[in-house]
Amino acid sequence: MRRLGLGVDLGGTNARAAVVDGGTGEIVAAHKEPLRDRTPEHVVAHVRHAVEEAAAAADCAVAECGRAGVGVAGQCLGSTGIVLNAPNLGWRDVPLGKMLEAALGLPVAVANDLSVAAWGEKKFGAARGIEDVVLVFVGSGVGSGLILGGRLHQGAQGVAGEFGHVKVRPTRPATAPRRCGCGEWGCLEAYTSGANVAARVREELAAGAQTILPELTGGDPARVNATVVDEAFARGDGYATELWGEVGELLGTQVANLVTVLNPARLILGGGVLLGCPNLAALTLRRFEEAVSRSALKGFSVERAWLGDDAGVVGAAVLE
């Protein structure tokens, strides 16, 4: 008999629910629901509806799944199900776990989306059979998920893996040009995430930066993103070369430091920026290889994430 699990991927714009075969990681049925209202009560109603639709499509009752897991793009207190800070939802200190348990009538586990993705890769993807794995995502945000000793490491309060918020620049407001979405200054994410790179390029274009980017985007600032910068880099654009040099150096050094300290057997790279910008990925890996401690490279390998957009629901469905 199939053992079914319920997984929910809660981002800033959609909630996606899936009924997942807990033995194979296969998605039996899924439903995506736009978040028309981001207040916690409305989001819970959206999630409930997505779950019910997914269960109906899978031809099973919600209760049959026994429990549900939710991955949230934000900082979560793993043990209590409280979402501490989810900038994309505008949430602070929301007791999401308890609210969803009441709405679904099931026990609900809540974790950061990248912890969930790492666990999905461990169970069914690029980390299968490996005990020590670091997953780094660079997309609209920057973060990591840590599998250490075969277990998901969430830390004392559940906020481990906040790799996007390691400090790489001065942190006093007066000395740091870019503020991070978390409210602090000097964070890696503020200098390397897709959203922050695009914002910076727009500012620098407005200030008169010399580059072919306006040509590549038809002069529309809204079309500036990391992929276009990667294309400008490929065409030898000086501005893009300098920017990618800085971003690749920051990402490569910080990933190297994570690997030096944790000694994983595998590094998994994912997220739209790293997977969608081959030139930035190459610069990042080159810098990584320069900066990582030699001793951490024995038996070490790098892989791309396997599960793609499904990592969230699949990992959430099998959270322990």
Next chain:
Amino acid sequence: MRRLGLGVDLGGTNARAAVVDGGTGEIVAAHKEPLRDRTPEHVVAHVRHAVEEAAAAADCAVAECGRAGVGVAGQCLGSTGIVLNAPNLGWRDVPLGKMLEAALGLPVAVANDLSVAAWGEKKFGAARGIEDVVLVFVGSGVGSGLILGGRLHQGAQGVAGEFGHVKVRPTRPATAPRRCGCGEWGCLEAYTSGANVAARVREELAAGAQTILPELTGGDPARVNATVVDEAFARGDGYATELWGEVGELLGTQVANLVTVLNPARLILGGGVLLGCPNLAALTLRRFEEAVSRSALKGFSVERAWLGDDAGVVGAAVLE
């Protein structure tokens, strides 16, 4: 009945062996043996002698202890007992575990000295009863020991915790002024350890640095060390103030990044430089507080190491 364990602390100049009460962490008897010859065969003979003396003083047979643990100041492949790189001993790829098992007639576990110290603090010291703990030592070298989910995290190959070798400066030889003892460039240890700080100050004194340090050391470069720099700082010396500003910034930022990523409930600080230089410790903690992610500070505390020089033998005796 007492459950006795054998612990060995293998540094660059001495091997210290102790018979330890595995229930209380109390040292029943210990013996320290200078390493007159650092070739692996001689070191094994020194360790064997130290173990035999400690056992005799504890009035027990070596075999009664059942097993032994060894903490080595170097990078170790935990699972195999191989010491990859121990600069103070001049060792590379030494199969210490197997050599000691043959010499002692007991199973022997080998681990990095700071992993061992962290485990000792977990069992009997400042980390008792805490599941997620980061221990950072700044002494003649810089390193860390990680207790994650209640277990000693040694990583895929046993070299986790190499915090002294995260990169904080450019790593290409042409661009980095200081080479680390590990052979690489740009490592935290190269800029912050006691040995490296002393070497740098001597170089800068020889190059004519203006400071009261010659006065405090009677003009003897051999007496330059971190403690004296801390004293010069306390007296308002400009050179010491600038140097401590840089070292405190580097240490505080990197410790903050470790805590941000791992979310421990406790940070334990130890080592001669951090414990012997109150001004540097204060600068480091001030920078740590600025740089650490707010979310990692819930339920978080900082403690000094409790076990001091005994952490090595005590932790080694109870390695699992």
